Each structure stands twice: as C-alpha cells, then as structure tokens.
Amino acid sequence: MIDDPVTARRLREAMPVFTLLAGCLLVLVLAVILSLGRDVLMPVTLAIMLSFVLAPGVRLLQRWRLPRALAVLVVVVVAFGALFGIGALIAREAAQLAADLPRYTLTMRDKIDALRNSAGGSVTIDRLIDMAQDLGRAIQPPETAPASAPAGGGEKPMLVEIHERKPALPAALGSYLSPVLHPLATTGLILLFSLFILAQREDLRNRAIRLTGASDLRATTAAIDDAISRLSRFFLAQAALNLSFGTVVGLGLWLIGVPSPILWGVLAGILRFVPYIGAVISMVGPLVVAAAVDPGWSMLIATVILFAVVEPVAGHVIEPLLYGHSTGLSPIAVILAATLWTFLWGPVGLVLATPLTVCLVVLGRHVERLRFLDVMLGDRPALSPSEIFYQRMLAGDPAEAIDKARQVLKRRNLVTYYDEIALGGLRLAQDDRARGSLSREQQEEVGAAIETVVRTLGTMPVQKGGAVGSETAAAVDEIGPDRVAPVRRPDELAAGWDGAAPVLVVASRGPFDAAAAGMLAQVLGRHGLAARSVSQDSLARGERPDLAGVALVCFSYIEPLSTSHIRLAARLARREIPGVRVMVAVWRERDRAMLDRLRRTTSADVLVTSLGEAVEAAMALAGRPAGIRGDAAPRAEPVPTTAGLAGAALPG
Template sequence: MTTDPVTTRLLRQALPVVTTLASLLLVVTLAGALYFGRDILVPVALAILLSFVLVPAVRALRRLRVPRAAAVLLVVVLAFGLLGAVGSLIAREAAQLAADLPRYSLTLRDKITALRAATAERGGLSDTFSGFFDMAEEIGKELQPPAKADSAHGSDAPLGTAERPMQVEIHAPRSGLLTTLGSVAGGVLHPLATLGLILLFTIFILLQREDLRNRAIRLAGSSDLRRTTAAIDDATARLSRFFIAQLVLNLAFGLVIGVGLWFIGVPSPILFGVIAGIARFVPYIGAVISAVLPLAIAVAVDPGWSMAIQVAILFVVVEPIAGHVIEPLLYGHSTGISPVAVILAATIWTFLWGPIGLLLATPLTVCLVVLGRHVERLWFLDVLLGDRPALGPQEIFYQRMLAGDPAEAIEQGRLFLKERALVTYYDEVVLAGLRLAQEDAARGSLGRDRQAEVGGDFRAVVEALGQARMRSLLRRSRKPVGAEAEAAFAAIGPDRQAAGIVLARDDLAPAWRGEAPVLCVSSGGAFDEAATMMLAQTLSRHGLGARVTTAESLRGSLVEGERPAMICFSYLDPISLSQIRLTIRRARKAVPGVTILVGFWRERDPASLGRLRRAIAADLLVTSLSEALDVAVGRARAVAAAPLRRAAE
C-alpha cells in the first residue's frame, strides 16, 4: 500500500503540533492526578521523605544485630513520638499566647495613637498610613476582652444619657447527636487517617527498601545493571544526606531563634523557635515568614521599640549565617535546583497540595533533579530544574558568538582565567567553539557574510583575552566565579605542565632568541585566523615570540622578516593533503632546516596521526594548543638552559 506524497508531507508538518498537544495533555493529566489524588499522594510523599531521614538510624540498629522489623518499628515509633511531642508543644504554646494576647492590646493601641500623632504632623504621611492605623486599631479592639454588661440596665444609668441598646445573641438550634458526631469526626478523623497512612507507608517503605530499589532499577532500565544500581544507590545516599543535613540545620536555626527570643523577652519563645525551624523548609521566604509574628508580638508587648529592633537584628544576623556559611558546609553551595525552578516548584506544589505542598516543594524537586541526573530516561528533569548550565562551556561560548555578544564571552573567560591557564581555556572552550562554527559552515548553516561576522567576534574575544595578565600558580583567586565558570572547571581537565612555564632569553637555544622565532601561518578560512591568533598568543605568553601571517603572504614574510626557527601551519578545516605538502615544501625551500609544525585543530584518532604526519612531510603534528606549546618549549629550550621559570604576575 503506497502513501500519497502530499499526505506524507502533511503528516510530517503536523507531527510537531501533535507532539506538543500530547505533551500538554500528559502534563494536564499528571497535574489533575496530583490534585485530585492528594489525599493519598501527600501521605506517600511525606512517608518517602521521612524514610530518607530514618534510613541511617535503621542501618545503625541493623549493624548492632537488631532484627529488621524491630529496628524499623523502634525508629518509627521514636520519630512519630517526637513529632507528636513537638505538635503538643506547639498547641500548648499557641493556646497560652492566644490567652495572653488581650493583655497586649492597650500597649498596641497606645503605640498606634503615638504613631498617628507623629505622622499627622508630617502631612502626607498621615494619609499614607491612615488605612494601616485603622486596621491595627480594629485588631486591637478585637483583642480586647468584652466589657461586662451593666447589672442594672436602666436604673443605674446616669441622668441625661441614652439607654444602651439591648444586646441580642442569635444561637443556632441545637443539633442532634448524629450531626454533632459527624462534625467532630470530620475534623478529627481526617488528620488521624492521614497520620495513619504516613505511619503505615513509612513502615512498609523501610521494611521493603531493597525490594522497592529493585523495582526502581527495573523501571529505570536493567540493561546495564551495574550502572543503574550505582546510580540509584548514589541518588538515595545523596538525598538522605541532604534531608538529614537540612533537618539538622533547620532544627539548629529554630533553637537559636528560640533561645534568642527568650533572652530578648518575647513571650512564647519556644513556639516561635519551632515555627522558625519549620518555616525554614520553605525556600527563600521561610525565614522572613517566621520573623513576622515575633516582630508583631514584640511591638505589642514592649511600650518602646527596643524589643522589636532586637528581634529584627536576631533574624537578620542568624539567617545569613545559616544560609551562606553553615549551609554550604553541610550540603554544598546549593540544593542543585535553579532559583527559578525553586520559585516555580513552590508555586505549583502549593497550588496542588496547599501548605503541605509548600513545605514539600524543595525536597520533592530535589528528588526529581537527582532522578534526572542519574536516570537516562528522565534527563529532561535535570535540564528543566537543575542549576547546572544546560549547555556545555564550548556550546555556551559559540551561542554567544552567534548572538553577537562577545563582551559576555570575554567576561566569562576572564572569570575562568582567575583559576586556570589561558591555553587550557583556548583548547577546551574557544577552539571547541570554533569547531562547532566550522561544522555549521560546512553544513551550509552559516552563509559567507554570517561566517565573517561570527569570525570577527571570535577574533575580538581572542584579542581581549590575550591582553589579560597571566595567572599566578602560587596564588589562587578565592572570589566567586559564577555558575558557568564553575561548570567549566568541572568539565575541563587540569592544566598541562607547560601551561605554567615561561622561558627567558637565556633559557632559549640561539636560533630561538629573536623577536619572533615562530611564524604562525593561517590557511585563510573564516575561522582559521582566530585559531592562528590563539596559537601565536600562547607561544608568545610563554617566552616564544610569534607573529601571524597568511598562506598567501607566506613568501613575502619569509623574505622580509628574520629567519624563523619554526613555522606553524594552522588548519581548522584542512584542505587537500597535496596542497599542504606543497606549502610545506615551499617553506623548507625558502628556509632550509626550519622546523615545520602542523596544527590540525580537530579531534583525531592518535593511531592515524603518525601516518598523517608522514603523508604531509611535517616534523611535528598536533591537534591542540597545549600540545603545540609542549613541543615548542621542548624544541626551543637550550641544552644547558637554566631551570624553567614558572608563570607569575
């Protein structure tokens, strides 16, 4: 059965639209399942996260030869008993605070009156804060206990005053026994059922942990059992360490806040300390939320402003220390989630699961990111939610060249040079970006005019980075370098030994002591000039003077300039081997005895390099700038030279 070509073409055009609609339908279906199934899914999620925290304790008991069932039950009972004690403490402290609130209303009203009088003297400020003061007064009136009714309504009233209106209270009719039991059961049984589900799921997850792991391996893909097992074990260990570290840090944060509030004299410091520890699970705004209530109580309790100022200072000092000093020491500089993903996840999970979703947003998103990094089928989760750059360093660099933004590429390059050598950056980032550009040009994706523009941006970056001072190997920068530079450090290997060597004149053989003993020849392609400039810069920065010329002007350069000790031919996209042999033959004829180095800036099989070098009759053949620097330093160094000097500022 043949298919109409027109129909086939229409189907191909409609395929992206169908794929997009199917993806949207899948997202909507998952969101609906999460929303309508929250009564079951929330306890399951809480049980899974709680199991990550309790697994180390169960393992410790197992190492003491405690049976698995007994170890799980003991750990779970202790954990839920601790949670119950915390909940009871919160309820008792909250009830005590609610009973004491009416006593603070007079202080609050006096303070509001004083503020209103102060702002009234400044004109416009009175109108600005008028609504706020009215609202605060209403709150103060609500906090006041109701006044006792006069014992004699009319007889004791002073003469000439109007009789008070009679207070009328409307009561709902008394409900029956079944209605009362239903309302009570609805408010009590639902939380108890949720708690029971969490307890049940936690016990079974801890008991069946290995079986659940095996099933996860099967779902993730069992074709490579060793790799999948290692990935899941690593993900489980990372999540467990992260959740335990976060729990310990937040508990310590709540303890410090509670003790600080107790020293300041704020009522119910235990309650506010517990709230601060719990609220800090909410990213970015948790600590701010936890500071609002104690600040309000401090304003209501203290006739002055010293208590409120001390509370504000307490939170302003403790939170940065916890977030920017202790947190990186416990579980790295971040949770592995991008800031945008944190806010987006908090919004989505709060919409789906309410306040519990807000507390679970970060842990659940961390789980998704870890799965995306270790499970190949879920790689898109790491791209969407993770904080690692979605593109490699060379891809980011080339994208900025395509966008016509060399300034940002120069800035990122300078950040990289704070820690690593310029030749390493050229090899791993800039030269790799040039290869991507050459591939696009070979495919016809870049026209001639576009090639000229992108090549000009490459040359601008190379010229700017070539003017940067050389990094000192004895003194490393400790300043923050940014996420992209950090990712580049992780993706790029260490500097080679020659990257830290600078040859002085006395270190050089006589033929290499001229101003420009190395002649770097560009093949003339749109991007070859940038590669040749990088080669010349690399050699010059390490004590080997070099100058750049093109293949067309090579003969004139040999006649007019001094005799070079080495001629380096640079090919980003090599032309025919016969043309290269002819060019090398002419160079040898013009400068007898010169060393010929050919740089093919493409990744090649090492076994074929020797045959290729012999085919083009070159003395040296390299595929990276670091290799070119290594062989040039070896050729230029005098036999009896002094010890090589290291690069310094």
C-alpha cells in the same frame, strides 16, 4: 506509511506542535491526578521524604548488629514520637500565647496613638493603624455589659434564647471526630508507608532499576545509588540546619524576652523549609508580639537584629559548607515549584516544594529520558561552555564572551580556556559552515568576533582567584583541571630559538582559522617563545613576512586536510627555511586512527591536536640541550626566501 510526499512533509512540520500539545496535556493530567489524589499521594510523598532522612539511622543500627525490622521500628517510633512531641509543644505554646494576647492590647493602643500623632495625618499610616486596631478588637474577647433597668421604671424585657435542635448521635460524633480523624488517618498512612519503604528499600530499588533501565545494570544501579545518597545527604543537612536555625532563634528570643520563644523557634525551623520567604514569614510573629509586649521599641529592634544576623549566616555561610552553594535548582524553578505545589497541596506542598523539585532534578541528571527536567529546573547551564561561546559570537556580542572568559581565567589558565572553550566554539562554527547554515557574511562576522576576543584576552592582565558566578563555576568544573606547560626564560632557549619571533604560525584559508592561529601564537608568547601568525590568504596575495630567525613553522588547520597537502606544505617549508622544524596542528581531528595515519604519512616533526600539546612540543624543541652553556656561540642563520612558503600555504 504515507505515500504522498506533501502530506508526509506537512506531518513532519506539524510534529513539534503535536509534541508540545501532548506534553501540555500530560502536565494537565498529572496536575489533576495530584490534586484529586492528594489524600493518598501526599502521605506517600511525605513518607518517601522521611525515609531519606531516616535511612542513615537504620543503617547505623544495623551496623550495631540490630535486626533490620527492629532497626526500622526503633527509628520510625523515635522519629514520630519526636514529631508528636513537637506538635504538642506547638499546641501548648500557641494556647498560652492566645490566652496572654488580650493583656497586651493596652500597650498596642498606646503605640498606635503615638504612631498616629507622629504620622501627622498620613493617609497610609492611618489605614495601617486602623487595620491594627481592627485586629486587636478581633483578638480581644468581647465584654459583657451588665443588665440595666429600662428607663421609666418599666418592666424588664423578656430574655429570649434560641437553641438549635440537638443533632442525632451519629451526626454529633461525626462533627466532633472529623477534624481529629483526618489528621490521624494521614499520620497513620505516613507511618505505615515509612515502615514499608524503609523495610523494603532494596526491593523498591530493584523495581526502580527494572523500570528505568535494566539493560545496563551497572550504570542504572550507580545512578540510583548516587541519587539516593545525594538526596539523603541533602535532606539530612537541611533538617539539621533548620533545626539549628530554630534553636538559635528560640534561644535568642528567650534572651530578648519575647513571649513563647519555643513556639517561634519551632515555627522558624519548620518555615525555613520554604525557600526564600520561609525565614521572612517566621519573623512576622515574633515582631508583632515584641511590639505588643514592650512599651518601647528596644525588643522589636533586637528581634529584627536577631533575624538579620542569623538568617544570612545560616544561608550564606553554613548552608554552602553543608550541601553546596545551592540546592541545584534555578531561582525561577524554586518560585514556580513553590507556587505549583502550594496550589495543589496547600501549606504541606509549600514545605515540600524544594525537596520534591530536587528529586525531579536528580532524576533528570541520571535518567536520559528525563533529561529535560534537569534542563528546565536545574541551575546548571543549559548549554555547554563551547556552545555559549559560539552563541555569543553568533549574536555579535564578543564583550559578554570576554567577560565570561575573564571569570574563567580566575580559575584556569589561558591555554586551558582556549583548548576547552574557544576551540570548541570554533569547531561548532566550522560544523555550521560545512552544513551551509552560515552565509558568507555570517562567517566573516563570527570570525571577526572571535578574533576580537583573542586580541582582547592577549592584552588583558591575568587576575587569579576571586569570586565567580554559578555559570562560570559550572564551566570550570566541566573543563577540568589545567594542563601545566613549561615556561622558558630567554637563557633557557636553544641557539636559534632566541630571536625576535622564532615561531611562525601559518593559518589555513578558512574564515575561522586566523583566530585559531592567533590563539597558538598568543599562548606560545605567554610561555616564553615569541611567535607571530600569518594567513595563507595574505601569502597568496603576495605579502612576504620576514623569515629570518624562524626556527619553527606551525601549519594550523581546523578542518582536516588530505595527507598529501600536509606533506607538501612541510616539504616546501623545509626547502625554503633550511633546518626549520615543522609542526602540524589539526584542531578538529580527534580520531586516534586518523592521527596515527597522519603521523606515519606526513613528514612533520610534530603533530598536535590541542594548544596544550602544541605548547609542550614547542617548549621541548626550544629547550637548551643539557651541557650547553648560555654563552655558547650561536649557529649561523640562513637567509630564507618566502616564495616557497607561499607555495606551501596554497594547498590549504
């Protein structure tokens, strides 16, 4: 306990710096642990990733009445047998290709000479050709020249051979076995861990529940099961897609005539696990071989066309159908993860970068203490749609907010956008105003920006359907489905509701209330009920709107008021406009107990808290009663005054 208030204040101010330094230190320690413990951690990680892929096979065999241990053993043996077969196939094809490469050097020389002649002395082309020639000389085995007699008929020089001293038997065995034992040991660890993880899956899940949150078993179990199922589906879908990609590439190269198509197909399937650049890297080898084999350029062009067609189809057509439009990672997170894991674990880390980062993001979405991982690495917007809207208003950029709204309106109605996004931004602005975070100038600027958005959306044509961005798709998913409200035709309106503007919306005196009132008037007009809005400030200044034909007065408030003010406003409105209906809209109030109390104590006909409710209530009031014909004689309309209505506005 620190008694000195100055020291306590300084410690509070320095706490974010200490937190940042502690976080950086933690990241550094984790990086060191991952780098130093790669020989153990990498097999464990590979085993965990492999268990996600093999778990559905184990469950399938268990449904066929196979014991758990035997099912795990069968699945793991089959999987590792397939992996060993693929490895042997790659080794055999690579050895065959290496033996055949020297035969293609003559073709490469002819193409290099043709390129040099067509380049016309270009320095860049010359350098590239020299590099290709150096590579060809490195690949081609050296030729041994026959021994010739020295000039002048002298004696032949003595041939001297230098032999290194033979190492001892243990050293010789170590030098020969070391390159073989390390991969075998790693493979053995992966096999062992995979067996135990699959056999003890439920026990490991229970321990994870204990570590992450045993206080709420239902929520924690649901989160872990959801994370495991999502990751399993993702890895299975990715493995199936990459296997199909490699198969198609191998078949295509075989039809084209590129040597070793099996090798290139297998490498293409493996390298496609590397995000963004994996398919490009897998294309380099076949292109080089195609250029070396074919005296012309047709094989090279056909190989380019093959990759140019197969990869976009796999990445932009099949992949979204299998596991969504993306892996759930932001592009910068994918690049950063690939760089980091390659630095720590080499080529294996490059292949595991995306799966490992997906695991971290899934954990961040389900574990509250790891939420920062989803914010840092996920592709979902870091701010809610309402926060993004309000941030654009603070930045004085209504144009971007209008553009985002245009995207949302392709999938949702205007009333839904206003209810779920724009009004949410208004509430955030009201919170900052209540805390004193916004100056008067900022309040006016934010209010004017919101009104600009509302006016623009009111005149913008509606365009349903079409592609939307990831941020818009996330916003649409968050706000949920549309709330369907009826639309009234003129012949469906009751007598007294078919005037030029039967609804008058009175905005409260806050800097943001005029925008909310404009939203309500706008959506009512979209649903067939003409409305206009007026502010209490204009009424207080003596402006008198035409009240003839007004059938409904709606008092719009963002901040909840006292029930006495609302009751007084409704009473004065009824006194000045006989027969008028009164609606009270409290856009901020969400507490059910408070709403019930407002309904009991106020004299309003309708109390609403959302634009959807307001539209439904207004349409119900304006509808023609059953049995009334469209040509029924209208009732006589009173000619009201506006002094009382101005008084009704004053309590706001």
